[in-house]
Amino acid sequence: LPPEKKLGWAVVGLGKFATEQIMPSFAECKRSKLVALVSGDRAKAEKYARQYGINSKNIYDYQSYDNLRNNPEVDVVYIILPNGMHAEYTIRGAQAGKHVMCEKPMANTVAECQAMIDAAKKANRKLMIAYRAQYEPYNLAAIQLAQSGKLGKLKVVTSDHGRILDPKDPADVWRMDKKLAGGGSLYDIGIYSLQAARYITGEEPTEITAFTYSTPGDTRFRQVEENVNFTLRFPSGVLANCTSSYGYSNTKRIQVFGSDAVLELDPATDYYQHRLYISRNNRREEQNIEEKNQFALEIDHLSESIMTNKQPKTPGEEGLQDVKLMNLIYQAARTGEKVKV
Ligand code: NDP
Structure with a gap:
């Protein structure tokens, strides 16, 4: 892999875990950079966009989320929403042509987990569940x-x-x-x-x-x-x-x-x-x-899995099993x- 190559990531949901742990960890990533934000709170998103040097044209809300389809800067969406929203935003992300990292627990039901796996497969995109302990x-x-x-x-x-x-x-x-x-x-x-x-x-x-x-x-x-x-x-x-x-x-x-x-x-x-x-x-x-920073390690693991076309260590099937x-x-x-x- 070329040493300078980094994939572009969008964080979806700017809550406590996203803003306090995940967003700061991109500074320690070698293969991943934060380039877009998805939030229901425009003012909060603007604030973080300034802090992280993200272009304000790369701020989306939950309606405009599907327009990520037209943004080639974004390779991966990272779903950090309440658990009951994981399935919908993973599926819409895959349908927009993006690889998906989804927080634990994968979803509320086995049927939702299966639909997420199917959507990623159909879109030929990777799906990884953010089981950080397995990278720690x-x-x-x-x-x-x-x-x-x-x-x-x-x-x-x-x-x-x-x-x-x-x-x-x-x-x-x-x-x-x-x-x-x-x-x-x-x-x-x-x-x-x-x-x-x-x-x-x-x-x-x-x-x-x-x-x-x-x-x-x-x-x-x-x-x-x-x-x-x-x-x-x-x-x-x-x-x-x-x-x-x-x-x-x-x-x-x-x-x-x-x-x-x-x-x-x-x-x-x-x-x-x-x-x-x-x-x-x-x-x-x-x-x-x-x-080591386990968040940076898990984020880079998905970027590397995408760049080398390998199944991530904690794919959708791992989330479904739990x-x-x-x-x-x-x-x-x-x-x-x-x-x-
Ligand atoms: P928060 O409530 O702090 O963040 C959730 C964010 O989702 C909100 O800030 C909001 O962002 C957005 N959101 C959209 N719709 C709703 C809604 N109806 N109610 C509440 N929030 C909504 O939660 P956490 O950050 O603690 O958790 C988010 C996810 O991350 C969960 O799946 C959780 O399990 C996981 N998590 C994982 C951890 C880990 O160690 N791996 C640790 C902590 C959480 P906005 O205002 O930008 O729209």
């Missing part, structure tokens, strides 16, 4: 340690993701609305626990059990759940115990229990400053790994029965 050096090191046998035979994975849902935070208001959020804590952050169990083992679960709990009378949880605990059985015999909560204090942790050693990542899936420990013979040692499994987790909790995948 500490998580990659944990996968390598777990799968190389260095922990001995893997027995159990646990993963916990929780935070307090704040109804005063505009970014949390749509998360209380089932149509926009798709689900509760499981769709928002429990998905990281599910991902961890899958990428640490490198396997797909065969059986699921689950419980949910929402504090009675808590108005935040009228439509979406507060807590989900779920257990997954994997073909190798590994069992994963996962939790997801909008009610317990900030936690982003993965633990991997092997016959020889135990690995702990805490925080495992934060934005920066991860920590990795290995305990062996009652001695716990911290491993030092070089911290949406399918999350719905089976809800089914297991609802019925109280073990669900076969």
